[in-house]
Amino acid sequence: MISIRDLAPAIEKLQDAAMLGEGWADALESIARAGGARGVVLMHNRNRKLVAAVTNNEIKDAVGQYLSGGAPKNSRQLRVSHDVGSGFRIDQDDYSSEEIARDPYYQEFLRPIGFGWHANARISMENSDEIAIGFKRDLKLGPYEDADRQALNLLLPHIRFSARVAQYVFEAETRGLVRGLLGRGNPLLEFDGWGRVRREHGTFDMSGPLQIAAGRARTADPAEQRNFDELVLRAANARQLPGAILIHDRTGSRFVFQVLPVRGRARDVFHATTAVGLLISQPKRHAVNFNRDLAIELFSLSAREAEVVGLICQGRSLREISGTLGVVPDTVRYHLKSIFEKTGTHRQVDLVALFAGLASALTTLVR
Template structure:
């Protein structure tokens, strides 16, 4: 729906002055409406503009504030309303609010008001109204939902003071004239947020860091080529969903993602033990943050994988020359330094664990060490370009 010369546009009063209680809504000038639509599309490209736009939308119906939020509690609000929204969500009221569930179940398009979904006696009994909104002088508003790509739902709520009364029909018409523009702007913001996060992943590829972007539930939005190469070890699967080969690490990943999606996770570093020929890695799980991108981005987390051994491990044949190891002892020492365990070495080489332990013990003795960790530290500290014994200096 556009703004034609005949379409009534209503606001709280001329020059933005609040309308008196019971006064008839005043028609907004067409030029003002067009300017507001222009600002909505500016916010689509520049997320930092959304708080100001939401404030203007709220004032246009004589409201006190407006916000955009997702069912999992990410939000952005007009400046004067931000503290209220923050408290509402952080204290768990969003999960107890039945309005949004009724709105979604109703299948209604456009903006819907409180009395469209509740009877007055229900409102008086509903905990969110009785225990949160009404004590704060709030309780009348208009809301709508928007479906975005990647199974995303974003709600918009415009709130009024309780004493101002329910949102009148002309104001609802005004919001519905804005609705398609808000929805299109939200769609644009969603696409741009995804492009920004994908660009970050591609940049990490350029500097040699395996990275992937995750949607809720560990679903993979994007993985760069280096991350894909970690399959099947230590990453078992990363096409539809990120699944780690190690069960303990997978449990830690699931817990970390749940904390991030719940809005109280700061990320975590997860150890990925060596698997077969692949060395050990550390998986760094980080939340995707940032103003409106919290609302519009389909991604909730970025994961980076870094090898435990930063420099190349000395080749086994070089260990033979440097420390007078047998080829079998050198192979075991090389794999231990690369992060492999006795069990995985035995499986890879097709020998018993006792044989591997015996060869490791012999290698330690020849090098003059007693602990496996000391061997790893020593071999990691020697540059891979160290000359062979007897080579010309």
Template sequence: MPFGDRTERSMPRDDTDLVDRIYEAAFVGEFWPDILHDIAEEVGSCGGALLDLHPDGMRWVGSQMMSDLLADFAALGRPELDTRTPHGLASTHPGFITEFDVMTRAELATQPMYTEFLWPRGYGWCAGSAVKVPTGDKLLYTFERRYDDGPFDSAAVDKLDALRPHLARAAVLSGRLELERARAATEMLGLVGLPGAVLSLSHRIAAANGLFEALIPDVIRDGSKRVAFSDPGADALLEAVLSEGRARSMRSIPLAAREGHPPMIAHLVPVRLAARDIFFSASAVLLITPVTRREVPSADIIEGLFDLTPAESRVARGIARGGTIQTLAGISGNSPETVRSQLKAVFMKTGLSRQAELVSLLAGLHVPGPDPTAAGETDGD
């Protein structure tokens, strides 16, 4: 069904309090549930929410009824059922749309989102509108009606359309505030000499300090789809980590020396977000630490940096200190085949392919402190 001929209408004077409260929510996030509830009541809806759909799931802020409904849906673990949210995010219509703007009534009856989730719970009619925020991502305002109350009529949609400019500006204001906080965080890293950037959920650079920007494009590339490393091996590791969705723990990736730049270690630190922190969709902070040539660090440091097993880290350190597969096998009591297999795992996790590269990398790392594995270390499988 086509969008029709809707035009934006002005807000009645007695609704100015509602508009004022929308802008208050832009600065005080705790106000969002109440204002979304009150807007829902104004248009004959049972609840409203503002949600963000991303590769790791979805986050939202909403009235109590909508928060409960969205939590029930998330608990199903079947995001593929949701066919209407992608329609809403893809829409270029500058206003609210309903199911009948993208599907017929017969088509609705074929959608599991309705037949298996919404209708059995007594819901099934919505009006929604997408808003682009400063990171380039989109958020979706959505309001739900009970099935027995019938679809949103044109009067309800017109009222939502009159509110939409204020809702859109409020979301953008919230997004800009969070983006400024991210920029401030990267500048703090710059004060202690660390190049740093905040990545959005789409894995692009959302904010970066000057030290980080100085590495573009020689070391880092700000690609159209995601941040990338100029070093192919390191970028393959980065792509693998990002493809897993949001990282659950810090990951470290070695960057080979390039002309004018020393060897570096990139640390991808996940951002822990509360469900309501939807206005700035940050996935991680990317830190870059240059390395200086010193004594090879201890095995436990190597293990922590590159997610190696204890056996792999000791093999890596042994190679970096000039050992061979045969000598390491003799020291550890393992077969040369076992040591060779452990070394292959080290190459895979560090993105390197030659022993010389491993020696160069680990000899370049400097972490102050005692070396608890300096002599007499043994190894077991």
């Protein structure tokens, strides 16, 4: 039986997570306990397919396995249909006992890991995008009953309110970051968790290094597309890794594209921007201010590699660098090869251009 007494502190934790943009796992843990469940999943479904989720820790691995394709298809996503105005649905609303006994999703995936029974509700629906919440109960506790449904329905308005707050907070934070970056006058893109363009600011025309078509950013040089996509996804998805890449327009002019994650584990579930990308035009070629820690963080450079980059940015030759570091020139060339691979550049001049653009963007961010 669900404890009504436990609902109030669980609701408070959920609303804190929504307003702060963090602490979702702990909040959902409290919601799970209050709702008589082992697992709770906030789901983003598109065209009735799960594309992103936030969970409590108990069910995190199972959801990850499902998202990666390591489980039978969830028949519930095709069978269960309800609107935003309705409340929770439980297994018995949509399945007979015989159907559950034959269903691979229940029998081959959920039951072997100890989960057995559902209570689901829709939080919001926009076109083909659905936000929903699912409670998964321990198999040994038996199915949810009508009394449980009534208790969970007391929770539902607060969950929906928290979802609206979360969307507002995430959008407000993104607008603030975007305004700060746009102060430089460079065009900027907002990405979702799949690397699709949510919004564009400034001009991305056919003569530039990037064009926007069908929600995707395309590089003018097709050979640069793969590295560009990987850069965006590293920042936009769960890894939240900042980075930058050197790209070119059709005339060969160089540009730096810097991507910054917009942090918050539940952003993608709530259709929010998860990364922003700034196009920095015509980076300068002369010596630049070099931020060693930023170079190591963005490109996973070793301390010695960062030292080499810093000296190159000062305009030093390979012979001068070898003398400064007390190594033979071939050792410097070995480090430089690794640096080129990690930064996606091919020449020293492009390396300097990359860090010139990063130094300029960093100055803008800290103003």
